[in-house]
Amino acid sequence: MPSILVVTIVHDPEDSRIRHRQIPALLADGWQVTYAAPFAAYDRPGPLLPGLRTVDLPRAVGRDRVPAGKAARALIAAEAPRHDLVLVHDPELLAAVTGLGLANLVWDVHEDPAAALVAKDWLPRPLRGLIGWGWRRAERVAERSHRLLLAEYAYQERFERPHPVVPNTVLVPDLVPPPGTARVVYLGTVTMARGAREMVEVARLLAAATDAACRVEVIGAARDEESARLLEAASGQDLLTWHGFQPASVALDLLPGAVAGLSLLHDLPNYRHSRPTKIIEYFAHGVPVITTPLPVAVELVESAGAGLVVPFRDPDAAAAAIVELRADPDRAARLGAAGHAAAKAAYDWGSAGAEFTATLRGFLREG
Known part of the structure; x- marks a missing residue:
């Protein structure tokens, strides 16, 4: 042994x-x-x-x-x-x-x-x-x-x-539900470089565009003081739900049924050639992805046909993409199913x- x-x-x-x-x-x-x-x-x-x-x-x-x-x-x-x-x-x-x-x-x-x-x-x-x-x-x-x-x-x-x-x-479930319309999720450690400010602004824009019918849920700990301050303030204003750190078993259970999963990483050297694991987790749970145009992330999402690409540091574009998916459940379901199939085939x-x-x-x- x-x-x-x-x-x-x-x-x-x-x-x-x-x-x-x-x-x-x-x-x-x-x-x-x-x-x-x-x-x-x-x-x-x-x-x-x-x-x-x-x-x-x-x-x-x-x-x-x-x-x-x-x-x-x-x-x-x-x-x-x-x-x-x-x-x-x-x-x-x-x-x-x-x-x-x-x-x-x-x-x-x-x-x-x-x-x-x-x-x-x-x-x-x-x-x-x-x-x-x-x-x-x-x-x-x-x-x-x-x-x-x-x-x-x-x-x-x-x-x-x-x-x-x-x-x-990642571990890929055999069956996942289709995307809903009430929740947008982010999974992973939160930093300014990972889009903390953009996520708060997306939550604000979504609350206005949907009359608070769609809510951002952030699942993960904040690694820097500025991210923690932004999330605490947004949570205190009831703009979003910040779950903080959650064990993997709890965190992953929060993904299924979301209309989209966010990956709003900034254009930094460390992210350009790395595959964001959060994107694979969204795939695995049938959640359409909204990502910034980092090369590996774009290749992942476009080759699988499982999400949308938005510009860096552009919460307006990210919020608009979410509104599009909510308005077209069939499209959201196709994207979610394509991601799940890709995860099952190549990322299990x-x-x-x-x-x-x-x-x-x-x-x-x-x-």
Whole structure:
């Protein structure tokens, strides 16, 4: 029975890729799993599952990242020899384990840190370019020392060697209801760069256009103070419903029957070559997508015939698209059904989960 240590100090312990896809796949495949994450910092209980052990770590947030890195280094140094593999999910952890000589470490690459620096308000702007350049060099060093898993095929361009890809697919229900007319949903962490201001304005416009018959529901925690302030104010004015963080089982149950799912990401480097998982979740639950024109998002939506594309930072266009869908239930139903079919055919974790565990077992055979 193989064993694996899964570590994050950045991600919410309820992160869908880690907690709700990879860990269940590992347990089902017969692995003994130790999951180390910032449970207390996020106020999340450790899951109680057969074969799973949890360890609490500090959270790395903003500029206060050193204590979490030190705690993670100590834990990995102690636990790595007791596990067949160590699967880390944060680039910070690569720096934290420098010098430990770990031959069994795997880095799950599900972000582009260098591209994401432009949205890090806690990092001084003059340093972002220099740190991004240094990170690109560090990535090339990391791939010579450790095995890598990539969450996006486009990430391969950042590296010299080929690496296996485990995309962010989702669990797809067999049956979903058609879109309704009363709700618009957003699923995921909320930031200004992910369209917090636009979503509040869409809610305001929809309330006026539909006489409050259609409401925006935001499902997810706010990561920055400005987003939290906007959502709290809009919720206080009864313009929208902000559910805050919800466990995956609760959050996904809020999607079916929505007239549209929003993905109003801004035009930033980190988003241009990433596939928004929220779009796949909307597909899976038969919800038409309204997305900004990021290249991968447009290709997803247009190839599936499952949604509408609106300009960046244009809440008027997003609200108008929602009004169009409400006025044409047959069209909304076609878009929702097309998304569900696309998710079932190409984005179902039911197939990808087996590929994920097989890849890790392959790493074990390589030694």
